[in-house]
Amino acid sequence: MRISVEQIRRKYLRHDKKFPHVWCPGCGNGIVMGALLRAIDGLSLPKDEVVLASGIGCSGRMPTYLDFNTLHTTHGRALTFATGIKLAKPSLNVIAIMGDGDASAIGGNHFIHAARRNLNLTAIIINNSIYGMTGGQYSPTTPFGSKSTTSVHGHIEQAFSIAELAVTSGAGFVARSTVYHAELMAHLIEMAIEKVGFSVVEVISNCHVQYGRRNQLGGAVEMLQSYKDNAVTVKRATSLTEEELEGKITIGVLADREMPISTEEYEKVRQRAKERGGNVGC
Amino acid sequence: MTLKKHEGQREELGEKVKKQGEKLFEVVFSLDWCKSCGICIAFCPKKIIIGDKVGKPRINDSDSCIGCRFCEIHCPDFAITVQKRFPKRRQSDVP
Known part of the structure; x- marks a missing residue:
């Protein structure tokens, strides 16, 4: 249980x-x-061996409340700080918590390159389709046609799909x-922490104050109900046509594959250099 | 007085009696952490959580709780705990 x-x-909050x-x-x-x-407790990880790094935004407040080794870093740079920690001490479990703007706009480059490099990190990306804390401006994941404070007549750009971006960038484990689906989410985060390689869990979240209110989506209850109605599992999505999948959220494990890990490859390079007696040039 | 008779008496009085092996649960709210978002009230499968006039939840019929812990894992404010409840068994406890 x-x-x-x-x-x-009692155990995890500050x-x-x-x-x-x-x-x-x-x-x-x-x-x-x-x-x-729940995921960290399920894996029985000691509190001293978990590092949480977050950027700026509503989601960036999360590590400040939790009793682990935590960093509250600059905007979009949660993954860069996490990369540094992982390279310095690969035995730690490093988890980067980011919002959608944090991961795909300000830290977009860091995100795709962390996925390409395939470090043994876990990234949890909370996607609420808007910049909530700064006042409801549109973000790269705001859907086409929806309203925000910077797109009062409807948004004219297409949205990113963060999970699919991670799949194409080469992340080892991608889930949404x-x-x-909080119980599934805890299970997916558990799998992501256990996975050796860059693992991404995208969580579709509700911002009923900045996003739902301007788009007549109702409050928290109505938005959660819409996630219940619109979510389809990966298995079921394969049997549906593209029109049927319009407006649906595919949940589950989107990619799970074995790729060379950056830290392990780096260790091999160091080993090779040592064997040559430091004479790498010739 | 045997336990069976006692259960019969409780049934006559209109109280719900759980069969042996069925678990009882209680839902504990920390109302000072609750922000009245209404998620627990809306999604309870047995609809036993009801809101008061400011939207704070309370339990209507504790015996109907099936212990699914939906409210506990979906409470964004860590304000709900669902735990097992052990009814009083001794004869001297019977009112």
Whole structure:
């Protein structure tokens, strides 16, 4: 049986921080935080061997509440800091928590290159389709035609699909979930932490305050209900046509493959250099 | 007085009696952490969580809880715990 909330509160939350947390009522970030803690507890990882790095935004507040080794870094650079930690000490479990703007706009280049390099990191990307904290501007994942403070007559650009971007960039493990499917999310995060290689879990989350309100999607309950109605599993999605998949969210494991790991390859290079007695040039 | 008779009496009084082996649960709310988002009230499969006038949840019929823990894992504010409940068994506890 998974850890109860009462035990989570005693074991993993920082009690010198102010609770209840800063997020709006019904925000999906809290559900993701719970799922992450259940996954870490399910794997029985010691608290000192987990590092959480986050960028800026609503999701960036998450590590400040949690009692692990944590970093709250600059905008979009959660993965770069995580890369540095992993290269310095490969035994640590490094988890980068990012928002959609953080991962795909400001840190877009870092994201695709971290996936290409295939370091043994875990990236959890909370996709709420908008820049929530800064006032509801459109982000790279805002769907076509939806309204935000910087697209009051409807958005004119197409949205990124973060999970598919990670698949094509060469990440070892890519999965997607929604905040309604919190039990699945905890399971996917567990698989992602266990996976040796760059693993991405994209979580479709609700921002009913900045996004739902402007697009008549209702509150937290209505948005969670829409995730329940629109989610299809990867297995079922293969039997559906492209028109049927319009507006649906594919959840589950999208890619799981073995690729050369950057840190291991680097160790091999060091070994080869040592065998040559440091005389690498000739 | 045997336990069976006691259960019969409780049934006559209109109380729900769980059969042997069935588990009882209780849902504990930390109302100082709750932000009244309404997720637990809307998605409870047994619809036993009801909101008061400011939207804070409370349990209507604790015996109907099936212990699915949906409210617990979907509460964004870590305000709900579902735990097992052990009813009073001794004869002296019977009112």
